[in-house]
Amino acid sequence: MRRGELEHGPRSEPHPHGVETAATPDSLSLSITVEADIMAACREARLLAERAGLDRTATYHVATAVAELATNLVRHAGGGRLSLRRLLTPPGVELIAEDRGPGITDLRLALSDGYSSAGSLGCGLPGVRRLMDTFSIRSAPGEGTRIEATKWIRP
Ligand SMILES: Nc1ncnc2c1ncn2[C@@H]1O[C@H](COP(=O)(O)OP(=O)(O)OP(=O)(O)O)[C@@H](O)[C@H]1O
Numbered sequence: 001m002r003r004g005e006l007e008h009g010p011r012s013e014p015h016p017h018g019v020e021t022a023a024t025p026d027s028l029s030l031s032i033t034v035e036a037d038i039m040a041a042c043r044e045a046r047l048l049a050e051r052a053g054l055d056r057t058a059t060y061h062v063a064t065a066v067a068e069l070a071t072n073l074v075r076h077a078g079g080g081r082l083s084l085r086r087l088l089t090p091p092g093v094e095l096i097a098e099d100r101g102p103g104i105t106d107l108r109l110a111l112s113d114g115y116s117s118a119g120s121l122g123c124g125l126p127g128v129r130r131l132m133d134t135f136s137i138r139s140a141p142g143e144g145t146r147i148e149a150t151k152w153i154r155p
C-alpha cells in the first residue's frame with residue numbers, strides 16, 4: 001500500500017487521499033511512516049469522529065490522541081499502522097495504533113508523565129490515556145507495540 005493511502009471499511013468506495021465521497025466510511029486504516037502522514041491521520045480522525053456523532057470536545061480528544069500515537073509511530077517505531085473504527089453499541093470511536101518496531105521494555109515507565117527516551121516532553125502516552133475512555137497497550141521488546149483506545153459518545 002502506498003504511504004498515506006486509506007483502507008476504508010466495506011461500506012465505502014476507495015478514494016484518493018483526502019477526497020470526500022458520497023459514502024461515509026465508518027472505518028479506515030492508515031499507513032504512518034513520515035511526518036506528513038501524522039497531519040493526514042489527524043484530519044481523517046477528526047472527520048470520522050464527527051461522522052460518528054462525537055461532540056466537538058470528544059472529537060478534539062480523539063484527533064489529539066491520533067496525533068500523539070501517530071507521532072510515536074514515526075518517532076519511536078519506524079512507522080506503523082493507525083486504524084479507526086466507528087462503534088455502534090455502545091456508540092463511540094475505537095482507535096488502534098500498531099507497529100513492528102522495537103517495542104517498549106518498561107510500560108509503567110513509558111506511561112508515566114515526563115518519561116521520554118527521546119529527550120521530548122514525555123506526555124504523549126499518559127496524555128492519550130487521559131483523553132480516551134479506555135486505553136490498553138501491549139508491547140514486547142523486538143516485536144512491536146499495539147495500543148487500543150476508545151472514546152464513547154455521551155448520551
Ligand atoms: N510505538 C512505540 N514504539 C516504541 N517505543 C515507544 C512507542 N511509543 C512510545 N514509546 C516509548 O515510550 C516513551 C513515552 O512515549 P510518550 O509519547 O509519552 O513520550 P515521547 O514520545 O518521548 O514524548 P512526547 O510524546 O511528549 O513528545 C517514548 O519516549 C518511547 O521510549
Ligand SMILES: [Mg+2]
Pocket residue numbers: 068071072123124125
Ligand atoms: Mg510521544
